[in-house]
Amino acid sequence: MSMNESSSVVHNIQKCHIDTDIPDSYRTRITELLGIRWPLLLGGMMWLSDASLVAAMVRAGGMGFITARSSSTNEQFRYQMQLCHDLSGGLPFGVNLTLSRRMEHNDIMLERLLIAIEEGVRIFETAGLPPTPLMPALRNANAIIIHKCAHVRHAIAAQKLGVDAVTLVGMEEGGHPGSNPLPTFLNGAYALEHLHVPLALGGGIGHGRQIAAALALGADAVVMGSIFTSAQETPAHAAYKQRVVTTDQHGTCTLLSSLGDTWRVINNDNARKVAAMEQAGARRYSEFGDLISGARTNTLAYQKGQVEEGMLSMGPAVGFARAVEPVASIVDRLKQEFMDASTRYRQMFTA
Numbered sequence: 516m517s518m519n520e521s522s523s524v525v526h527n528i529q530k531c532h533i534d535t536d537i538p539d540s541y542r543t544r545i546t547e548l549l550g551i552r553w554p555l556l557l558g559g560m561m562w563l564s565d566a567s568l569v570a571a572m573v574r575a576g577g578m579g580f581i582t583a584r585s586s587s588t589n590e591q592f593r594y595q596m597q598l599c600h601d602l603s604g605g606l607p608f609g610v611n612l613t614l615s616r617r618m619e620h621n622d623i624m625l626e627r628l629l630i631a632i633e634e635g636v637r638i639f640e641t642a643g644l645p646p647t648p649l650m651p652a653l654r655n656a657n658a659i660i661i662h663k664c665a666h667v668r669h670a671i672a673a674q675k676l677g678v679d680a681v682t683l684v685g686m687e688e689g690g691h692p693g694s695n696p697l698p699t700f701l702n703g704a705y706a707l708e709h710l711h712v713p714l715a716l717g718g719g720i721g722h723g724r725q726i727a728a729a730l731a732l733g734a735d736a737v738v739m740g741s742i743f744t745s746a747q748e749t750p751a752h753a754a755y756k757q758r759v760v761t762t763d764q765h766g767t768c769t770l771l772s773s774l775g776d777t778w779r780v781i782n783n784d785n786a787r788k789v790a791a792m793e794q795a796g797a798r799r800y801s802e803f804g805d806l807i808s809g810a811r812t813n814t815l816a817y818q819k820g821q822v823e824e825g826m827l828s829m830g831p832a833v834g835f836a837r838a839v840e841p842v843a844s845i846v847d848r849l850k851q852e853f854m855d856a857s858t859r860y861r862q863m864f865t866a
């Protein structure tokens with residue numbers, strides 16, 4: 516790069532610090548597919564993605580997914596759908612259908628899918644395993660299916676299966692990034708060589724400049740989770756949200772990789788006990804007992820605020836969650852950062 520070129524880049528970087536006007540919407544194949552204003556998806560979060568959080572995301576211009584597994588009964592799940600219709604002012608919202616590796620737990624997903632369809636939901640995030648057993652019901656209902664996975668080969672298989680869009684997550688993802696060791700942007704670049712359906716990228720995204728980078732890469736949207744765990748509307752104890760906002764990007768760890776079921780969580784006392792057991796050779800879920808129980812995490816950590824207990828799914832994007840604030844404020848900040856980064860990028864072509 517010549518001196519002139521490098522000084523013009525420096526000049527452009529300085530120019531991008533002014534706030535950029537935020538337009539009403541930003542169009543991609545995913546915003547068109549889902550009928551949303553911004554290519555921002557809040558992935559389903561077990562126990563946390565309820566009607567209030569999802570409605571807040573939808574009202575902010577993105578898309579959210581109520582986790583079908585979080586309700587303990589079908590009636591409670593139906594109530595969540597109805598509440599979300601009310602809270603979102605009739606805007607469309609989605610449902611997350613996570614299939615479990617432990618197959619005996621999966622019949623309930625078809626039941627919940629049929630209830631969601633009865634309640635008018637037509638947007639679904641599937642995850643965990645290929646959505647094959649759910650496809651006939653989803654297709655009958657003319658539903659939009661976004662399948663989330665962690666391997667490029669699984670994304671290609673989902674495309675062949677006929678899903679409408681794919682979410683690909685990297686190893687930075689909070690929760691279950693699968694056995695794939697590759698980071699989000701590398702995964703995305705490989706996937707884009709093979710996919711013709713729209714792609715959402717997720718894992719480690721919590722700043723608007725990462726959203727600009729994902730769209731510049733070729734993605735049609737981003738999926739986030741960790742950055743929203745401390746939102747005001749998230750149904751969790753204040754002590755949990757304080758734990759979130761005081762955890763930086765180094766405060767998460769991965770567990771259970773030796774069982775082929777990597778789980779990325781906050782590195783709390785519970786995580787350290789699980790790590791020690793894994794290190795000592797535990798290789799079956801049953802050996803970890805209650806320490807990896809989702810119901811225990813919900814009761815102790817999310818409801819009672821005992822944040823050193825439970826598997827607190829979280830990725831390093833948590834470092835960008837620095838205050839407890841409404842979803843709308845988080846989305847506004849992401850949009851502003853996204854516009855600033857995009858402006859800087861565009862200016863480099865025109866200088």
Ligand SMILES: Cc1cc2nc3c(=O)[nH]c(=O)nc-3n(C[C@H](O)[C@H](O)[C@H](O)COP(=O)(O)O)c2cc1C
Binds near residue numbers: 582611643831
């Ligand atoms: C607390 C928490 C719970 C999650 N639970 C689920 C889940 O039940 N099903 C699912 O498909 N993904 C789940 N995820 C993953 C999110 O939907 C999303 O893909 C992920 O958070 C994106 O990566 P990020 O956390 O780095 O933003 C969870 C993530 C978090 C942080």
